[in-house]
Amino acid sequence: MNGLPKQMPADGMNAYAYFLTVTQPTIDDLKGMMFLEASGQGLYDGLAAMTDKQEAREILCRNGREERAHAHRLRRAIKILSGETVDVPAPEENPYHGALGFDALTAGVLEALVGAEFDGEALYNTWADGVGNDAAARLLRQNGKEERRHGVRVRKVMSLLGG
Ligand SMILES: [Fe+2]
Ligand SMILES: [Fe+2]
Secondary structure, three states: OOOOOOOOOOOHHHHHHHHOOOOOOOHHHHHHHHHHHHHHHHHHHHHHOOOOOHHHHHHHHHHHHHHHHHHHHHHHHHHHHHOOOOOOOOHHHOOOOOOOOOOOOOHHHHHHHHHHHHHHHHHHHHHHHHOOOHHHHHHHHHHHHHHHHHHHHHHHHHHHOOO
16 A cells, blocks of 8 residues: 555645644654655756756756655655555655645745755654654654755755846
């Protein structure tokens, strides 16, 4: 069974708002976050397609690839904590695909994205503290470290685009 847990919010923005209230993630929370992370690649690829500035495109696509890698770390954390094997969803089986709303290369959207990335670092550190397993905590902290880097890279994109 590889679906989004039934009690998860139906769209990505509300899911993220919910995750920010969680301090001790359940397996379902980790599964929900895996879906949200997997949707991040489409989000960044979509932004990359909106500019023909090569360096900006490369930075955005790199963030996107790492969001998918975050989903894979969550898959591993779920396995460690529960023994359950889950798959990272493809875009067509992911209700959160295309649902995060960061869909324009404007300063306002990019600044909000920077904020979401930095919040992501803090959230992963909170979850690492609350998850009660060292190996899973390490995976979550690595995701968090990379979220900060994503935020810094999006700032770089803003400067490349003259914003
Ligand atoms: Fe991520
Ligand atoms: Fe990120």
